[in-house]
Amino acid sequence: MRDSDTLSSDIFIGVERAPGESLGYFATRVLRDKIVEGTLRPGQRIFQEAIAEQLGLSRIPVRDALRQLESEGLVRLVPNSPARVAELDPAEFTEIYEMREHLEPLAVERSAPNLTDEQLDRIHRLSEQIENSWDDSERVLKLDRDFHLASMQAARMPRLLRLVEDFWNSSQHFRRAYRETVGESDIAVIRAEHFLLVDALDSRDGKQAAQIARNHIRRTRVRLGGRLEAMSEEQRTAGNARFDPGRR
CATH class of the missing domain: 1.10.10.10 (Winged helix-like DNA-binding domain superfamily/Winged helix DNA-binding domain)
Incomplete structure (x- = not known):
């Protein structure tokens, strides 16, 4: 609809x-x-x-x-x-998230050792604001986007960062759909992943931060990908029922 x-x-x-x-x-x-x-x-x-x-x-x-x-x-x-x-398309979703799964960890890995104290302070503030906003989905979406882009900002790879930001823009409606499906157990996992990412960034541990980012994106891809496929199948079934020539 x-x-x-x-x-x-x-x-x-x-x-x-x-x-x-x-x-x-x-x-x-x-x-x-x-x-x-x-x-x-x-x-x-x-x-x-x-x-x-x-x-x-x-x-x-x-x-x-x-x-x-x-x-x-x-x-x-x-x-x-x-x-x-643009509407939700399972094939497009998979393509974008598989590219994100490979590119963003690289950006995070290169960024972590270069983050300044001021940049880390902003990442901490964004993490805290997310913690205080779970009852406001749209605010969480914006803060989460800012949080993850901030984690990559010191990568010193401008072409990569432009590409990553484009992927975030074009996948925002997927993330909104995902946010509408999460329950308390999902939020607990997201919070834990954010905590671990902040801890790795504080330690300037690029490899650990990259692995956490990779797992974070992969989990969303698997969870939401299944949901999108189910939605697509429901739409196909409904369409076939409406146009079934055998129905009277």
Whole structure:
């Protein structure tokens, strides 16, 4: 089931173009943020004219923004149809998470020895904020993203970090779906993994931190991958029931 296609202008309240920011980058940044934070939901249509009007832009920068977001896996473009926010796809999920499983541990391993005291302090603060926010799913999603990206920030591998951040953006709707399925036992495991990762980073132990990050991603891949496959099968079964020519 798709979310409503009605796009409220309220979602752009307070959005401002930064000094020197190009129109195309502004449109891309705003739409990316709204997709990542879940304001624009998977399957929701994105009308260029409506977005352009609400952001005070022409259609050209919005069109360019949608093309960029398609390359990032956040938007689907179909000729002669409105763009749509990318939906959950089990095959895409597996591809993204298997790449994350290999790339992020490398970034964490290279980052750990280089983290400054100030960077470690921020990682500790983010971990504590997550601990105090488990009853607020959206806040946890944002904090968790910031926490893991912070653990990699000192890798001194800018191309790798750009790629990792793109994967985090394009997999945010998967993570949101995962967060909606976790129970108390899952939260306990996540908390333990976060604690172990912080401890390894404090020790500047890159190999240990990398192994913890790898296990963390793998567990999510296995758990959510099974859930997505089950959801996909339920949708196929429901579709076959609706269109079964033998039914009267």
